[in-house]
Amino acid sequence: MKQFIDFIPLFLFFIVYKIEPRAVDIAGQTLTVGGIYSATAMLIISSLVVYGALFISQRKLEKSQWLTLVACLVFGSLTLAFHSETFLKWKAPVVNWLFALTFAGSHFVGDRLLIKRIMGHALTLPDLIWTRLNLAWIVFFLFCGAANLFVAFTFQSYWVDFKVFGSLGMTVLFLVGQGIYLSRHIHDSDTTTPKTED
Known part of the structure; x- marks a missing residue:
């Protein structure tokens, strides 16, 4: 479920992006609604609201959520400041590669792999399976x-369609594949766990 919270601002971004750009008067100010720049503003605002609400309710954000929020603020702000969508196009690649670097770094830093820190409280798996995962x-x-x-x-x-639905599709497919892979090893682990007598 946590993985899909990140998609709430993306869906709002997509909806605003698909609106035909038009001028709207709000409190005496003329604003353009629709298109990449108002969608970027929506992405920034909705990210602040979503992650702000999570922070208030949980009293913390996970490191991945901080990274996503900071990247959104940085790349979104640069997009608006320089009026160039190129900055926003780099957000998803940079964030994904930073996540990859973090998972890779856990092979060399710390006493546990990152995936084991995330899922270890719920699963008991051999070290080889944690490494593969x-x-x-x-x-x-x-x-x-x-x-x-x-x-x-x-x-x-x-690219906007892919940013939202392509990323979501890849995430869902990967999580399904991970679930299938883990189900085999969880079953094997259960059958080999010694039972204690009461």
Whole structure:
């Protein structure tokens, strides 16, 4: 569920982006609604609201959520300040590659792999499976970053659609694949766990 919270601002971004740009008078000010720049403003505002609400309710944000929020603020602000969507196109690749770097770094720093820190409270798996799972997340984030970059600068009329639905689709497929892979090993782990007599 946590993975899909990140998509709330993206969906709002997509909705505003798809609105035909038009001038709207609000409190005596003329604003343009629709298109990339008002969608970027919506992305920034909705990210602040979503992650702000999470922070208030949980008294904290996960590191991945901080990274997503900061990247949104930085790349979104640069997009608006320089009136260039190029900055926003780099957001998804950079964030995905930073996630990949973080998962990769956990192989060398700390006493546990990042995926084990995230899921270890819920699952008991052999170290080899944790290693494979962590590597799978690295490959996934590298692929997502490359795919977003390729589409953003090659198929420019579709990059927003891909940013939202392509990223969501890849995430869902990966999580389903991870679930299938884990189900085999959880079953094996259950059958090999020694039982204690009462």
